[in-house]
Structure formats: structure tokens, C-alpha cells
Amino acid sequence: xxxxxxxxxxxxxxxxxxxxxxxxxxxxxxxxxxxxxxxxxxxxxxxxxxxxxxxxxxxxxxxxxxxxxxxxxxxxxxxxxxxxxxxxxxxxxxxxxxxxxxxxxxxxxxxxxxxxxxxxxxxxxxxxxxxxxxxxxxxxxxxxxxxxxxxxxxxxxxxxxxxxx
Amino acid sequence: xxxxxxxxxxxxxxxxxxxxxxxxxxxxxxxxxxxxxxxxxxxxxxxxxxxxxxxxxxxxxxxxxxxxxxxxxxxxxxxxxxxxxxxxxxxxxxxxxxxxxxxxxxxxxxxxxxxxxxxxxxxxxxxxxxxxxxxxxxxxxxxxxxxxxxxxxxxxxxxxxxxxxxxxxxxxxxxxxxxxxxxxxxxxxxxxxxxxxxxxxxxxxxxxxxxxxxxxxxxxxxxxxxxxxxxxxxxxxxxxxxxxxxxxxxxxxxxxxxxxxxxxxxxxxxxxxxxxxxxxxxxxxxxxxxxxxxxxxxxxxxxxxxxxxxxxxxxxxxxxxxxxxxxxxxxxxxxxxxxxxxxxxxxxxxxxxxxxxxxxxxxxxxxxxxxxxxxxxxxxxxxxxxxxxxxxxxxxxxxxxxxxxxxxxxxxxxxxxxxxxxxxxxxxxxxxxxxxxxxxxxxxxxxxxxxxxxxxxxxxxxxxxxxxxxxxxxxxxxxxxxxxxxxxxxxxxxxxxxxxxxxxxxxxxxxxxxxxxxxxxxxxxxxxxxxxxxxxxxxxxxxxxxxxxxx
Numbered sequence: 001x002x003x004x005x006x007x008x009x010x011x012x013x014x015x016x017x018x019x020x021x022x023x024x025x026x027x028x029x030x031x032x033x034x035x036x037x038x039x040x041x042x043x044x045x046x047x048x049x050x051x052x053x054x055x056x057x058x059x060x061x062x063x064x065x066x067x068x069x070x071x072x073x074x075x076x077x078x079x080x081x082x083x084x085x086x087x088x089x090x091x092x093x094x095x096x097x098x099x100x101x102x103x104x105x106x107x108x109x110x111x112x113x114x115x116x117x118x119x120x121x122x123x124x125x126x127x128x129x130x131x132x133x134x135x136x137x138x139x140x141x142x143x144x145x146x147x148x149x150x151x152x153x154x155x156x157x158x159x160x161x162x163x164x165x
Numbered sequence: 166x167x168x169x170x171x172x173x174x175x176x177x178x179x180x181x182x183x184x185x186x187x188x189x190x191x192x193x194x195x196x197x198x199x200x201x202x203x204x205x206x207x208x209x210x211x212x213x214x215x216x217x218x219x220x221x222x223x224x225x226x227x228x229x230x231x232x233x234x235x236x237x238x239x240x241x242x243x244x245x246x247x248x249x250x251x252x253x254x255x256x257x258x259x260x261x262x263x264x265x266x267x268x269x270x271x272x273x274x275x276x277x278x279x280x281x282x283x284x285x286x287x288x289x290x291x292x293x294x295x296x297x298x299x300x301x302x303x304x305x306x307x308x309x310x311x312x313x314x315x316x317x318x319x320x321x322x323x324x325x326x327x328x329x330x331x332x333x334x335x336x337x338x339x340x341x342x343x344x345x346x347x348x349x350x351x352x353x354x355x356x357x358x359x360x361x362x363x364x365x366x367x368x369x370x371x372x373x374x375x376x377x378x379x380x381x382x383x384x385x386x387x388x389x390x391x392x393x394x395x396x397x398x399x400x401x402x403x404x405x406x407x408x409x410x411x412x413x414x415x416x417x418x419x420x421x422x423x424x425x426x427x428x429x430x431x432x433x434x435x436x437x438x439x440x441x442x443x444x445x446x447x448x449x450x451x452x453x454x455x456x457x458x459x460x461x462x463x464x465x466x467x468x469x470x471x472x473x474x475x476x477x478x479x480x481x482x483x484x485x486x487x488x489x490x491x492x493x494x495x496x497x498x499x500x501x502x503x504x505x506x507x508x509x510x511x512x513x514x515x516x517x518x519x520x521x522x523x524x525x526x527x528x529x530x531x532x533x534x535x536x537x538x539x540x541x542x543x544x545x546x547x548x549x550x551x552x553x554x555x556x557x558x559x560x561x562x563x564x565x566x567x568x569x570x571x572x573x574x575x576x577x578x579x580x581x582x583x584x585x586x587x588x589x590x591x592x593x594x595x596x597x598x599x600x601x602x603x604x605x606x607x608x609x610x611x612x613x614x615x616x617x618x619x620x621x622x623x624x625x626x627x628x629x630x631x632x633x634x635x636x637x638x639x640x641x642x643x644x645x646x647x648x649x650x651x652x653x654x655x656x657x658x659x660x661x662x663x664x665x666x667x668x669x670x671x672x673x674x675x676x677x678x679x680x681x682x683x684x685x686x687x688x689x690x691x692x693x694x695x696x697x698x699x700x701x702x703x704x705x706x707x708x709x710x711x712x713x714x715x716x
Contacts, residue, residue, distance in 0.1 A: 059404075081203055081286065083326025087403045090323050094438060110187070110204055114322035140186075141179045143172060146321040147396075147443070156172045156316070157450045164453075 003102075005122045007135040014051055014072060023048055029071055034058050037066070053104075056084040060091035067097045075120070077105035086118045093119040093149045112137045119149035166227050166535060167312050167457045169277040177274045180281060180320070184208050185267035192264065207287060207325070209280030210266055214587045219258045219266060220283040221273060223538050225293040225311040225335075226254035230525040230534040235276040237521035243269050248521070250506060250514040252578060252629055253332070254292050254538045255283055259585055281319055286327045288318035288399070292334045294342040295539035298458060299501055299547045301493040304354045305362050307337035309455045310391065313447065317392055324399050328406035329414035331399070332371075335364075339658060344540060346370045346379040346660035347632055349416045350398060355385060363387045368398060368428075369420030372626040376662045377417040382429045388451060389444035390436075397436035401428070461533050466498020466550055476555040483558050485607060486569040491554065500551050502532070504544040504561060505568035505576060509605045510598045513579040514542030523564045531557050541578055541617075543571065573610045574618060574683070575601040578629060582622030582639065583646075589622035591639025591646035592672070596620055599676040604683075613683055616696040619654070632656035634697045635682060636663045637675065648675040650682065652708055653700050664705060667713050678712060685711040 003012040013028035015021070017036055021044065029049030032041055037052055044050075051072030052063055063070065073092055075085035089101050102122040103115050112134055115123070125134075143154050169177070184204070191201040205211075209220040221236070228236075236256060240248050243265050244258040251257055261269060273279055282289055291311045298306040314333060318324065324331070334345045335352040345351030351367035363385040370379025386394045398416075405423070407413045420428055477484045492501040504524060507513050516524075524544055528536045531553045532546035539545060549557060561567040570576045577600060580586065582593030597620055604610055619633025623640070630636030636651035647669040654663030670678045683696075685708050690699045700708070 081326050082408060083286075083324070084404055084408075086323045086326070087400045090400070091438075094440070108200070110200070111326075114320075114325055117322040140183045141176065141320065143176055144322070145176075145316040145319050146323070148322070155446075156176070157446050159172055160170070160453065161446065161449055 001124045002127045002129065003122055003124055004129075004131065004134065005100075007131050007138060009131070010122070016053075017044075031072065031074060034062060037063075041069075051100075054088060056082065056088070058088075060088045060095065063092075064095045067092075067095055070097065071099040072102060073097065073099065074102045074104055077103060077107055077111075080106040080108050080111055082106075086114065089115075089118040089120055090147065090149070109133050109137045113141065113153075116150045117144060117146075117148040117153055166229060167224075167308070167454065173316075174274075174277070176319075177277075177279050177281075180208075180279065181267060181270045181274050184270060188263060188267055203285060203326075206285035207282055208266075208270065209283035210261075210263075211284060212587070213259070213585055214583075215585070216260050217263055217266070218585070219261045219269060219280060220251070221256050221258070221278060221280045222283045222290045223254050223256060223278075224315050225291055225297065225308055226295050226538040226540075227297075227308065228536040228538065229276075230528040230536065232276045232278055233521050233525035233528065233536055235272060235278070237518040237525070239269055239272060240518040240521065247515055247517045249512075249581065250516065250538050250542045250544070252514075252540050252542060252580070252627065253290055254295070254540055255290055256538070257581075259581075284330075285325075286329050286331075287325050288314075288321065288327075288331045288333065291315050291318070292332070292343055292348075292540060294336050294338060295537040295543075295545050296342060296492065296501055296547065297337060297537075298460070299494050299496070299499075300338055300340075300342075301495050302340050303338045303495070304356055305337045306458050307335040307343075307352075307354060308458050309451055310352070310354075310364070311335050312454045312457075313392065313451050314395065316450070317395075317447075324403060327399075327403055328408045329411060331402070331416070333395075341656075341658040341660075344629070344632065344656040344660070346658075347372055347376075347629065347656060348379060350395065351379045352391075357385060361387065364391055366394060366398070369417040369425070370660075371415050371417040372629055372631045373415065374412055374624045374626070375418065375421075376626070376631040377421060378660045378662065380420065380425045382425060382432060389448045390441075392447050393439040393441075393444060394432075394436055396439060397432045400435050401431050405431070460496075461548060463496045463499065463548075464550070466496075466552065468497050468551065470498070470552050473551050473554060480555070482562075482567075482569070483555060485611070486558055486567055487554065489569045489573065489611075490571045498551055500549050500554060502546040502549045502554070502557065503539070503571045504546065504566050505570050506543050506566075507570055507576050507601065508565055508568050509575060509601045511601070512594050513577050513597050516544075520564060520566060523560070523566065527557060527560060541576060543576070569607060570610060572615050572617070574604045574613050574616045575610060577601060577618045577620060578633065579620040580622050580627035582620075582628075586622060586627075588625055589639070590624075590641040591622050591648065593620045593622040593628055593639060596637060596639065596648065596672065596675055600679055603676050603680055613687070614695045616683070617656070618679070629656065630654070631662045632660065633663060634700070635679060637679075638669075640669060642669070646672050648672065648678075650675075650678060650712070652682065652705060653697070655697060666705065666709050681711050682708055 031051040049071040053074040366383040367379035537545035583589040621628035651663030
């Protein structure tokens with residue numbers, strides 16, 4: 001799998017937590033799950049950033065208190081039609097989380113714009129993906145009528161308000 | 166009515182382009198049917214028994230004459246010259262070709278229409294009272310709130326992949342003509358003691374395999390917090406609704422399994438978290454939308470003009486139509502005209518392109534170019550001068566649209582059934598036709614009075630049989646169609662789920678069985694009692710005895 005951000009491939013420098021983890025220059029941060037985060041996150045060197053992978057049944061509110069310590073939250077799409085992670089992402093942004101939210105699982109181009117609008121910023125997708133398609137999918141409808149977390153989508157009600165004032 | 170501004174128009178156009186690209190990728194084999202399915206469903210395109218079916222959204226049942234002309238053109242150009250109005254105030258075309266669908270959507274966009282979210286596990290077309298804005302008993306015109314919800318829910322990224330479909334209905338009157346208690350979210354407009362308008366929210370209503378009447382989850386939420394509350398309901402449902410079994414995935418099951426108290430606490434917690442500042446933007450948008458729904462410039466007329474009285478006295482048939490199909494208007498001198506799409510032995514809700522054009526032309530001539538679609542699958546001309554009623558009726562009569570049966574036993578609600586639908590287990594349309602033949606005599610119908618029959622061709626209950634006064638459910642028993650009867654259902658403010666009488670009837674017996682039920686009512690009724698009143702007084706037993714014999 002490859003990782004993209006802003007429709008570009010980027011290097012994934014995060015690793016999953018293991019008890020005998022050896023830090024090195026290549027590692028940016030360590031990913032925990034909700035259970036081992038509270039128990040083990042203080043064991044790793046301060047130079048490493050902290051991330052959490054939430055299960056779909058984990059409430060976003062469970063990590064609200066750690067939001068300032070976290071740089072990455074991974075949310076899962078067990079199937080593209082399972083939309084729980086959209087609400088988890090919106091909740092995290094609502095709590096003020098401003099780090100990376102990564103989509104993993106059945107992540108397809110046809111849902112890309114929805115994910116961006118809900119606050120996802122990075123995406124695990126197959127290596128051989130044509131990114132031109134993803135770029136187009138993100139831009140085909142650049143406006144929305146509902147809450148959006150991505151700056152390059154305009155809320156139509158805001159546009160109207162600006163026009164009328 | 167609402168008109169698109171440049172943002173709405175551009176948004177719908179971009180959506181058409183997106184779908185055109187998706188269809189091309191499907192045709193080229195780049196998308197599998199599994200990948201294409203949720204995309205086409207979110208654009209209203211089903212694959213049915215014999216062909217694709219396209220369901221076009223008619224937001225809260227309001228259509229302009231221009232839009233109706235376009236629907237007629239689409240019926241002729243891309244279909245077999247007719248369309249089917251549905252129980253959710255939409256229209257379905259039964260025979261479009263996949264390659265034509267992007268063009269159809271483009272034609273729809275040219276008259277400010279679309280098919281977005283008429284299918285799929287997302288928020289569907291918002292429905293309301295077909296008499297919105299003209300009903301004499303209205304607290305507030307519910308259409309601005311409907312339009313606000315329509316926009317907010319359109320391609321709402323968070324709620325595009327819910328556990329299951331999600332239906333919202335709004336009523337602006339305490340007399341519920343929108344069946345709000347049979348919806349995932351039902352919204353009832355109230356005015357509080359300070360004179361402020363707010364909304365009662367019900368959740369968990371729904372029919373299908375496991376019918377439930379909606380329960381109140383919030384007694385009163387103000388205009389500036391309505392969307393926040395809906396958003397809270399949706400978020401809790403999206404996260405907590407069951408995804409392991411599609412038959413248990415609707416919010417009614419979550420409500421039933423969690424309990425309304427606990428669920429309302431969860432929703433309240435979510436509601437409190439939602440930024441109150443966003444209410445300002447929503448209120449500004451609601452105000453903008455409301456300006457589109459200002460009452461029209463009525464001319465000053467008086468009720469019951471001499472001309473109308475003379476026509477009523479001179480023409481018995483017109484008199485009869487007037488008494489069944491015309492409803493009281495807010496404005497003196499005006500009337501609400503209901504056009505029944507239920508001719509005797511016809512197909513409930515079907516209209517030919519010629520009929521669509523006639524209704525569009527009559528709307529231009531007599532009803533400020535506006536038309537409504539009802540969840541009972543009929544049409545409405547909402548702004549007719551009483552003085553024009555006789556002329557209008559004569560034209561309807563000439564085109565087989567003068568059926569005088571609104572709310573009567575032959576005004577049957579039926580799903581398309583096994584004649585079209587891939588899910589159906591039995592036919593619905595031929596049963597509706599048989600029953601309407603049995604009760605064709607209009608004096609007989611008038612004598613029976615108000616009685617709603619609903620027919621569904623399978624347990625998914627698209628014909629809403631659970632809330633029919635007499636409900637008929639078509640099933641399959643070892644390759645034979647048979648039909649169960651339920652009694653006592655009701656879709657209005659006294660919403661109730663009907664109870665099954667006993668063993669089902671064959672397709673040849675069912676119309677006779679309905680006649681037995683009706684005769685039992687006639688034998689037992691007291692003065693001025695309608696069917697549902699008699700049924701609630703005497704219960705099921707006399708009906709069961711008449712159908713199956715004493716015990």
C-alpha cells in the first residue's frame with residue numbers, strides 16, 4: 001500500500017507500537033490502539049510523535065483528552081459502504097484535533113471528496129493508483145451545503161451570505 | 166416555490182458530469198457492478214426485474230408546470246410514455262437505458278431537478294404535506310424547512326453511507342397528512358406559549374418488516390437549532406446503527422433495542438457538542454429560503470360565488486367531484502384541487518405523458534403554474550379560484566382525470582409489485598385493479614366513506630400496508646401469490662399499525678375478502694362513523710368472524 005496527502009504520494013514514517021521498538025531517524029511517530037495508548041505511550045522517547053488507530057466502535061470522545069498530544073489518528077473503512085469513520089472524523093475535528101487523520105481500509109476514489117470534507121488528510125491506497133483520477137475526483141464538485149473541514153471546499157450558504165452582504 | 170440560484174445550478178450540473186464519468190467507466194469495464202451499484206443508487210438508478218428504473222426527486226412534492234412538461238418529455242423520449250408517482254412524492258421511470266441516464270439527468274438539471282439520493286443508504290427526499298402553504302389548518306408552511314433539510318442533506322459527506330436508508334418528513338399542521346410518524350425522523354411544527362415556532366422531533370418510525378410508530382425524542386427545538394439536532398440524531402445513528410443485518414439496520418431497530426430514553430440522552434450529548442454558532446448561518450439561509458415561499462398575490466375573491474353554486478346545483482357529477490376532491494384553502498375564494506390518479510381499474514399513481522402535459526397546462530391556466538404530488542400518489546393544484554372549478558373539472562373529465570374518489574375506497578395506495586420490482590413476492594397492481602372494480606359504483610363508494618386501502622407486494626412494505634385502514638400484503642406460498650389482510654392501520658396524527666386478521670387469501674379471493682370486511686363495517690357502523698372509527702369501537706373480532714367463520 002501507498003500513502004497519499006494532497007493527491008501526492010508521501011513516505012509513511014509511522015510505525016505500529018511494539019514493546020521492543022528501537023527508535024531511529026526514519027521513524028516519525030508511533031501508532032497505538034486505544035487500549036495500549038494509555039498503558040504504553042509514556043514509554044517511548046519524547047522525540048517520537050504519538051498516533052492512535054481507532055476501531056469503528058471506539059467513540060471519538062474517548063481520545064478527546066489526548067487531542068493535544070496526538071499528531072495522527074487512523075480511522076478505518078472495513079468496507080467503503082461502512083460510513084462510521086466519517087462521523088468519527090467530524091467529531092475529532094469538532095473537538096479541535098488539527099493533526100493528520102488517515103483513512104485506511106476500503107478507500108476508493110469515488111468517496112475521496114467525502115473523506116476530504118469530513119477532515120481526512122491522508123489516505124492509504126494501492127501502490128499502482130493513477131493519482132490524476134484522485135485529483136479530479138477531489139475537484140469535480142468544489143462546493144457543499146454541509147459542514148466541511150477542508151479549506152478548498154466552499155460552503156454554499158457562506159458564499160450566499162458573502163454575496164448578499 | 167424555490168428557485169435555484171447559480172450555486173444550486175452549478176452543483177447539480179457538476180453532479181451530472183460526475184455521474185456521466187461513472188457511467189462511462191462502468192460501460193468501459195473500469196468499474197465492477199459492485200463498485201458501480203452504490204454510485205448509481207445515489208443517483209436514483211435501480212436495476213429492476215426487466216430494466217433499469219430511474220427515480221427522480223420531487224422535493225417535498227412541489228413541481229412547476231415547466232418541470233411537469235419536462236417529465237412528460239422524458240417519459241416520451243426515454244421511456245414508454247408514462248411515469249409512476251410514488252408514495253414518497255417522487256416519480257419513477259421504468260424503462261430507461263443506462264447510456265441515456267446521464268442525458269436524462271442533464272435534461273432534469275435544465276429544469277432544476279435531479280435524482281440525487283432517491284436511493285442508497287443516505288438521507289432520501291424530504292417529504293411533507295401536499296397542501297403545504299395553502300392548507301387552512303396550517304401553523305407554518307413546512308416547505309422552507311424541507312428545502313433547508315434538502316440542501317443540507319444533499320451530498321452531506323458524513324451521512325452518505327449510513328447503515329440503511331433514512332427518510333425525513335415534516336408537517337406544518339397538527340393534522341398530519343405527511344405520515345410523519347412512519348418516518349425515520351418525523352418533524353411536527355408547533356407554536357409555543359410565547360408565539361415562537363419550533364419543532365417536535367420523532368425518531369424510529371418506519372414500516373418494512375418490523376413496523377414501528379415514531380417516538381418523540383425532543384419536544385421543542387427552535388429554528389436556529391433544528392439542523393444541529395438532526396445532525397446529532399444522524400451522527401448517533403451512523404455510529405450506533407446496526408450494520409450486521411440489513412433488516413435490523415434502520416433507526417427504528419436502534420431505537421427499539423436501545424430504548425428511547427437512553428438514545429435521547431446520547432443524542433442530547435451530541436447535540437450539546439455541536440457548535441451553536443452554526444445556527445446563525447442556518448437561520449440566515451432559512452430566511453433566504455422563506456422569501457421564495459411568500460404567499461402569492463391572490464386576487465380578492467369571495468367564498469362560494471353564485472357561479473360556483475349554480476354549477477354545483479346544475480351538475481350532479483361536478484357536485485360529487487367537488488365534495489370528494491376539493492379541499493378548503495387558506496385564502497377566501499380559492500380552493501385546493503386534488504386530481505386522483507386512481508381511475509377505476511387503473512394503475513395507482515401512473516400518469517401518461519399526455520396526462521402530465523394536461524396537468525401542467527391546467528396548472529398554468531388555473532393554479533399559478535404550481536403542482537403538488539401526494540404520498541397517496543395523487544396530484545394537487547394548490548391555487549385554484551373557486552370560480553374556475555367547473556371549467557377545470559370539465560377539462561379533467563375529458564382526459565380521464567376527473568375521478569371523484571379522493572380518500573375513498575378506490576383511492577388505493579399500491580407499490581409497483583411483482584410487475585416491476587425485483588424484491589416483490591406478489592403482484593400489487595392487479596389486486597388494486599380488482600378491488601377498484603368491485604367498488605366502482607360511486608354511490609357505493611360515497612356510502613362507504615373515508616377508507617384507505619394500502620397494498621404492498623412484499624414485506625418491505627413500500628405500499629405502506631401497515632398503516633392502511635385495510636392493509637394488504639402480497640406473499641409467495643410455494644409459488645402461489647397470496648394476500649394477508651391487516652385492519653386498523655392509520656397514517657395520520659393517530660398513527661397505528663394494523664393487525665393481521667388471519668390466514669391469507671388467494672389472488673382470486675382477496676377482492677371478495679375486502680368486500681366482506683367492508684360489509685361488516687356497514688352492518689356495524691353507527692351514524693356518521695367511518696371505517697376506522699367503527700373498527701376501533703368494535704375491534705377485530707366481528708371482521709375475523711365474517712372472514713373465517715366463528716372461531
